[in-house]
Amino acid sequence: MTSPHIRQPASVQRVMLTVLLALAPGIAAYVWQIGAGILVNLAIATAAALAAEALVLKLRARPVALTVTDGSAVVTAWLMVLAFPSIVPWWLTVLGALFAIVAAKHLYGGIGQNPFNPAMAAYCAMIVAYPALMSQWPAAGQGDFAAQLQLILGGSREVDAVTGATALDTLRTGLRNHADVNTILATGAFGFVGGRGWEWIAAGYLAGGLFLIATRSIDWRLPLGFIAGMGGTACLFWLAAPERFASPLFHLASGGAMLASFFIVTDPVTAASTPRGKLIFAAGAGIIAWFVRVFGAYPEGIAFAVLLMNICVPLIDHKTQPAAFGQRTRP
Amino acid sequence: MIARLFSFRGGIRPDSHKKESSGAPIRPVPLPARLVVPLIQSSRGGARPIVTVGDKVLKGQCIGEAEGKTGTAIHAPTSGTVSEIGRYPMAHPSGLESPAIVITPDGEERWIAHEPLDLATASRDELILRIQASGIVGMGGATFPSHIKIGKDSTIETLVINGAECEPWITCDDRLMRERAADVVRGAMILRRLNGARRVLVGIEDNKPEAIAAMSAAARARMDTEDADGGARIDIVTVPTRYPAGGERQLVRVLTGIEIPANRIAGDFGVQCFNAGTAHAVCRALVHGEAMVARIVTVTGDVERPGNYEVPLGFPVADLLALCGVRPGVDRVLMGGPMMGFTLPKLDAPITKGSNCIIAASPGLFPPAPPEQPCIRCGRCARACPAGIQPFDLYWFSRSRNFDKAGEYHIFDCIECGCCAYVCPAHIPLVDYFRFAKSEIRARDEERRAASQARARFEFHTFRLEREKAEKAARLAAKAAETRASLSAAAKADAAEQNVAPPPPKPPT
Incomplete structure (x- = not known):
């Protein structure tokens, strides 16, 4: 046996469990504001992801038990479900989980090897394949679990009763109709800073994210970069034309901005790895996401932004290598 | 002095496990049945044996002469008889064999006459030659010959004495600085004189308050009582405990702010760094005339009597472990610290100048790595x-x-x-x-x-x-x-001859 002969008590499992723990406040807020339907889809996605992981590992003749229990598939499943509308039908959740684990993760070589964020890849695949289902968001404040369960487990999709336009959707439609931002924001879909109800979930993600930073589970540069990228871009446009562009605070509190800041762009496998590279990667994702939201064809653009930046990671990493010890020393 | 400290990036804070071995004073060990003294005990060249089997030797007597400019001498660690000269397994990760002189102790521990140098009159070259002849190498583990380092013609501003001892479990420098601080300080001042540094900084991690106190007292005493150092300062600097603060480049960074790149040496930046144990050895050699024949070794881990022992070089590791009482369950023995040390393939390997620590490792203390x-x-x-x-x-x-x-x-x-x-x-x-x-x-x-x-x-x-x-x-x-020329010359000559002679009569047609 060779040195070092001692190791910190750390494990991949512990890393993943910390992430799951940090998601708890956001999920709790979700259940409180939107309804418990999300828990059903979380359970379905977890089961599907674990089954897919085990199956592919077996097919690939890799150690099944060690990797299935590392928790990474569960993290992927949860992040995917939290990015999806919580009332998508069960089969869509299963399909998404399969796509994330089999296509986005294992086809590239499994954990640690995938260039694209699996949860975001699944989101993109599903929103392209099922644009209608992926756009039906539950309305805040109703929390009708029976109705949500009905939608998830099948049967008819009488969605009008439980769905509502999201904040980003309402803003987008309003602006298309040439309304003023302030007039739009005065409608019932909005709360203090973002979508009514949804802003609490964003606060939950923020709390979990700060816990991750405090425990050094994630690098602060990634959330900071994303928030600065999206918030900074929004700020520039908002200052220039406040009647046509929503405030940076609105953008950061709406949609998946907080989830992305602390849980999506922070995926170590697919993010840039150098200190400066992390800032560039996350800021790029934030900027692109804002442009897709405001000028693109989809109300939420984070998934596309993240995948686009994933492509750039090798280049970013290569160009931002930190100086080794003594390299900056002048003789 | 309030020194401004710098920091280095990275590093870790593992459990230090110093208490196990740092409590008791340095203890002597009984002589073993035989001592296997390797001829190569430095990272640059070795020694040539100058004794033969059967020779009687005294403690401290040179038995291997420094080979060439880079070699370092080796000495008999005790008095006795040279019983064998051959190849023996060494303390090396792959159990390499190396030439060694085996000495059977006579149990009398008779020293050869000490010949200390008169530091006031001895020249720099004399002192450096004596360092080589006393077999002094870096005692932090790297065993780089001290006479090469100190003999370099560089402009040195700062001498750094490394007393950080950042590896967990190891406490030999800690005990040495607590118990023999005056000699360490004296050795440091001799090294300073040799490299011309203006200041001496001794870096000690803050988990060794007793060593810091002892060294500070010794440094004050030295500066108060002697003018020999030309007013040069020696400062004991407490550095934060963070592995690897005792790495040469890291310690130089912490104490001076200079980052030495991997492809350069400290001397290029006006700094030289010696281990506290090396400074002690320099003092013993030059002031007291004692060659390097022993070193302090920490024996710790799963043993009954962990602590620090003054061990003659060539002492078999197995004997040392037996002395300390290995507990059941120990499944391997580490030489060096748990971060950079290696598993000994054979326990009959001898203690050498670089052996700072022996750890009896059991799965309880050193669990095997998870998959x-x-x-x-x-x-x-x-x-x-x-x-x-x-x-x-x-x-x-x-x-x-x-x-x-x-x-x-x-x-x-x-x-x-x-x-x-x-x-x-x-x-x-x-x-x-x-x-x-x-x-x-x-x-x-x-x-x-x-x-x-x-x-x-x-x-x-x-x-x-x-x-x-x-x-x-x-x-x-x-x-x-040439042939053609001579031929044609001959032909011409012939022709000339023929010209002189009447033309031969034409053959009848």
Whole structure:
């Protein structure tokens, strides 16, 4: 046996469990504001992801038990479900989980090897394949679990009763109709800073994210970069034309901005790895996401932004290598 | 003095486990049945035996002369008889054999007459020669010959004495500084005189308050009572406990702010660094005339009597362990600390000048590594790396045998401190990958060098053949020309002769 002969008590499992723990406040807020339907889809996605992981590992003749229990598939499943509308039908959740684990993760070589964020890849695949289902968001404040369960487990999709336009959707439609931002924001879909109800979930993600930073589970540069990228871009446009562009605070509190800041762009496998590279990667994702939201064809653009930046990671990493010890020393 | 401290990036804070062995004073050990004294005990060259089997030797008597300019002498660690000269397994990760002189002690511990130097009159060259002849090498573990380092003609501003002892479990420098602080300080001041430094900084980690107190008192006493040092200062500086603060480059960084790049030496930046044990040895050799015949070794881990022992060089590790009472369950023995030390393949290996610590390891204290998992690029290794490199990148490059990339990403800046592997949540033995890649790169470079030499040789051979051919042709041509010339000359002569003589009568037609 060779040195070092001692190791910190750390494990991949512990890393993943910390992430799951940090998601708890956001999920709790979700259940409180939107309804418990999300828990059903979380359970379905977890089961599907674990089954897919085990199956592919077996097919690939890799150690099944060690990797299935590392928790990474569960993290992927949860992040995917939290990015999806919580009332998508069960089969869509299963399909998404399969796509994330089999296509986005294992086809590239499994954990640690995938260039694209699996949860975001699944989101993109599903929103392209099922644009209608992926756009039906539950309305805040109703929390009708029976109705949500009905939608998830099948049967008819009488969605009008439980769905509502999201904040980003309402803003987008309003602006298309040439309304003023302030007039739009005065409608019932909005709360203090973002979508009514949804802003609490964003606060939950923020709390979990700060816990991750405090425990050094994630690098602060990634959330900071994303928030600065999206918030900074929004700020520039908002200052220039406040009647046509929503405030940076609105953008950061709406949609998946907080989830992305602390849980999506922070995926170590697919993010840039150098200190400066992390800032560039996350800021790029934030900027692109804002442009897709405001000028693109989809109300939420984070998934596309993240995948686009994933492509750039090798280049970013290569160009931002930190100086080794003594390299900056002048003789 | 309130020294301004600097910090280095990365590093870790493992459990120090110093208490186990730091409590008791340094203890002597009884003489073993035989001492196996290796002829090579430095990282640069060894010694040539000057005794033969059967010779009686005294303690401290030179038994191996320094070989060449870089070699260091070795001495009899006790009085007795030279019983064998041969090859013996050494304390080395692969159990290499090395030439050694075996001495059977007579139990009398009779010293050879001490011949201390008169420091006031001795020249720099004399002092440096004596350091070489006393067999002094770096005692922090690297065993670099001290006379080479101190003999370099560099402009030195600061002498750093390394008393950080950052590896967990090891306490030999701690005890040495507590108990023999005056000698350490004295040795440091001699080294300062030899390299001309203006100031001496002794870096000690803040988990050794007793050593700091003892050294500070010794430094004050030295500066108060003697003018011999030309008013030069020696300052004891408390540095934060963070592995690897005792790495030479890290300690120099912390104390002076200078970052020495991997491809340069400290001397290029006006700094020289010696271990506290080395300073002590210099004092013993020059002031007291005692060659290096023993060192302080920490014996710790799963033993009944952990502590620090003054062990004659050549003392078998097995005997030392037996003395300390190995507990049941110990399944391997480490030499050095748990971060950079290695598992001893054979316990009959001798203690040498670089052996600072012996750890009896049991699965309870040193659990086997959990199974290796795939890297998730979490970046903890990069945060922990004191060399400022990205271990996970190097891991991918080493694994995929992409050695050019590994070189480009500074694999040779890696000091193999083990911080990356210590923090890795996937339990990847990163240092192993880097050792592998480094040795492959070295082997490949060597191969390339050999190949280019062979090609040069072949090209020269071809050139030589061509040249010889050309020369031969030229020679032949010259000879031919000569022959032709002489022939034609002869012909002309003949002709002349014929011209003189009447033309022969034409044959009848």
